[in-house]
Amino acid sequence: MSEQNLFLVESSPQIRHRDSTSSIMWQVSIALMPAGIWGIWVFGIRSLLVIAVSIASAVGFEYLAARSMKRSTVSDGSAFLTGLLIGYNMPPLVPLFIPVAASAFAILVVKWAFGGLGANWMNPALAGRVFVFFSWTSGMNAWKLPRTIQAADGVSSATVLGSLKTLLMDFSGEASSAVGMLRYHEYPASAIGQQISSWFDRVMQMRISAYTVDLAVGNVPGSIGEVSAVLLIIGGIYLLAKNIITWEIPVTYILSFALLIWAFDGLRFGQGLFSGDAAFHVLSGGLMLGALFMATDMVTSPVTRKGMIVYGIGAGMLTFLIRVYGSLPEGVSMAIIIMNIFVPMINRYMQPKVYGTAARRGSA
């Protein structure tokens, strides 16, 4: 029998999906666009410069690292996405060398020291952010009030969570909730936020504070891409619809975090259990950006659904612990990085049952 008559048998996978690494990376980048455009609009054109510098440096370092390994990986879009996420994680007035340093650490140390995309065990963008956060604390606190808030000169432009942490240091019972605390100390709220808040009060009989509305819309000081929770959720829904992310990680992350906040956050304000303001905390800080776009990173999250649920709950608990009891105001990036470390262990213990093994136990 000659060779030509044999069937050609390839190794698996025989069925291929049309998604490729680069198409996924570009779709995630597209899903991030609305929140970024909002950030550039409220914080001014300099934010665009920060994002551009982040992307350019991340792609540049990726090119250099891949070249030194005689590979070409710039076109897979992963470096673009890492740069974009680094830019989204920077405060608007950050000195421009900081995103470059974050990109260098993310791409060269976290990603390529372990062998490039797929071999990194930590989310590069988050690692870069945490690296510069601990290196240049003052540069990473260069916040700016959004243009939608008209405030007198000298009003603090610290983030909502940062102010809350500072105010709670010498707390003497002046307020009974996070929102009350901010109102007591005259933290600025936008005019549109106050209007929406009073509309809910009048028409819907719902008490939603102006701060909560501002956090949802994005009328607060913060990192460029993290402020608008609603636009981030729209991007997240797009990714869910496209099957690029699954619901397990974001939903368990946000739910476990919200439950813990509801149960225990009231204690900080001298209230009893189950009186925390979950909506306020879920919408504030980098939680939406982290839960929807960073914790779901395919390389650094568990592969099984059970594993994803464990990972999401772990991240939610750690974010709660750091935000409420830690010295840092936010905790999202630290929590996800710590859970990244546990991913190999989760993958090991959360494997699906091998088909047929359960039945054998029954018949024996």
Next chain:
Amino acid sequence: MGQLQNFSKGFIRENPVFILLLGLCPALGVTTSAFNGLGMGLATTFVLVSSNTVVSLIKNFIPSKVRIPCFIVVIASFVTIVDLVMEAFLPALFESLGLFIPLIVVNCLVMGRAEAFASKNNTGSAIVDGLGMGLGFSFALTLLGGVREILGAGEFFGMTLFPGDGMLVFVLAPGAFIGLGYLVALNNIVKKKLD
């Protein structure tokens, strides 16, 4: 193995920190600056040479069942000498090294050389081995301290190289691990070139 090779192996080929990965506790803990690294390295070198000498001299009298406690007594005596001398003459260095000076007693490098080399070789070789290993340890700690000081504070041995804020992470604990990882990789490249 000639004495020259015996001496020089501690620098690259069998560097205690970069190849043997011994004595990592002080290597990570005190190397916030090149000066601290050098001071720690030289203090360890003194203990290493002295303990190697004494252990190789008394190796025939030590019953093998209690050899580790005997080594510890010898090492602890020399560490006490270093501790007191440094407190008297180098108070600033003593202050910054702190608890890590008494902890030289349990430095696995000192213990390892006593167990693996000094208790099996003659006094001359043991002294050369202690000196080579000790200086290799000092070299590694000074290098790591220098890298962390340059990147973290923009200084080298206290001299300002470039003004402004450095990368604070390199002065903090993570910088020690990251710096050590890259230096181990670099040392492996150099070692491969030498072989």
